[in-house]
Amino acid sequence: MKIGELAEHYELELEPLYDSNEAKALFSIAAEKVLALSSGKLIMQKNIDISFINLQKLLSILNDLQIGKPIQHILEEAHFYGSIFSVNEHVLIPRPETEELVDWIISVCSAQFSVNSFNKQSEVSILDIGTGSGCIPITIKKHLPKAEVSALDVSVHAIAVAKQNAEQLGVKIKFIEADILTFKCEEKFDVIVSNPPYIRDLEKADMHNNVLIYEPHLALFVRDENPLIFYKAIADFAIKNLKPNGQLYFEINEYLGNETVEMLVAKGFIDIELRQDMQGKDRMVRAG
The missing domain is CATH 1.10.8 (Helicase, Ruva Protein; domain 3)
Structure with missing residues (x-):
């Protein structure tokens, strides 16, 4: 043929x-x-x-x-921000909108920590919560090589995939196995970023079967009655664990942009920016 x-x-x-x-x-x-x-x-x-x-x-x-099996799972790899990441059924397939979030973080950190008296890139500490394949922290580390980058996930299987990716791509990341709903630590961070579960049960009907069947529900779905459960927990963690002038970044549910901003305002965050992705959907939030 x-x-x-x-x-x-x-x-x-x-x-x-x-x-x-x-x-x-x-x-x-x-x-x-x-x-x-x-x-x-x-x-x-x-x-x-x-x-x-x-x-x-x-x-x-x-x-x-x-x-209905996703091509990334068939090939056991996915392209993200110019690198190839190993993926399997234990982690979400990296998506283009997450690339936009990572690009935002890299751009801001490069500007803030790489000039004049702020030439302290080696002191920049970044935590990714719900790391999955590790695409967010690994990509950030590749582009901010002097930064101290940590990655947290509740799934031991996801951490295993992320560790494999970090090794394959030649970066050193500190990995933490923990549930952010209960996790506490004393360490302070300049940047906390998360792409947590945010798809409500009511949205399942509109989703393709290759996502529903083959991607981990633990990393995707939340109950309709409390869709911001992880955002609230991460915001509370950030209040205690962000350094002065530190920044919190979220990838968000496109239908819950205003609700996410209102939650951050209620918790005392300022300089909140809601940003749309290339498709014009509310998809990212930054708060200080």
């Missing part, structure tokens, strides 16, 4: 689950992994025959895609 023929086969077989553009993108990702060809080269070489071994690999990936 030729590359172009298999691309068409992917699109046809995935039609019940994905639209045409999504199916093409999935084939491109699978083919890049198996055939080591970029999307541009795939088009130029669409009439090239695929070897039997590689064809079987690509058909196997297609079979998994047809039952």
Whole structure:
């Protein structure tokens, strides 16, 4: 079978689950992994025959895609902010909106801690709460190499994945296994960041099955009656554990931006900024 023929086969077989553009993108990702060809080269070489071994690999990936398994779990890797992270069923697949949050933090910290008398990057301490794959703290550490970065998660399995990613990407992170709802420590931080569970049960009906079935519910969902439970706990922790002029960053539920801001105001935070992602959705908050 030729590359172009298999691309068409992917699109046809995935039609019940994905639209045409999504199916093409999935084939491109699978083919890049198996055939080591970029999307541009795939088009130029669409009439090239695929070897039997590689064809079987690509058909196997297609079979998994047809039952709704995410391509990142099939390949056991996900791209995030220019790096490749190992992922499995114990961690959330890193998403583009989280890249925007990380970029915000890196930009602010680079400006505040890398000039003149504030050249104290080695003293910058950052804590990520609910780290999952470790994509947030590891990426921050890669771009702020002198910063002291810690990462907390309640799941021992998630921490194992994050540790693997830190080792693979050559950064040193302090990992903490703990539940933020009960965790206490004396350490102070310049930055606390979190992408905690925030999807309400009532929103499940609108979600794709590949998320509902294959991604960890522990990292996704909260009860409808208390959707900000983790935000409140992290805000309380930040009140005690942020250094003077420290900053708290959240990725948030797009439907709960105002509620999140109101909660932070009620707890005494100032300089609160609600920011939209590239799709125009309320997705990030910073507070001091």
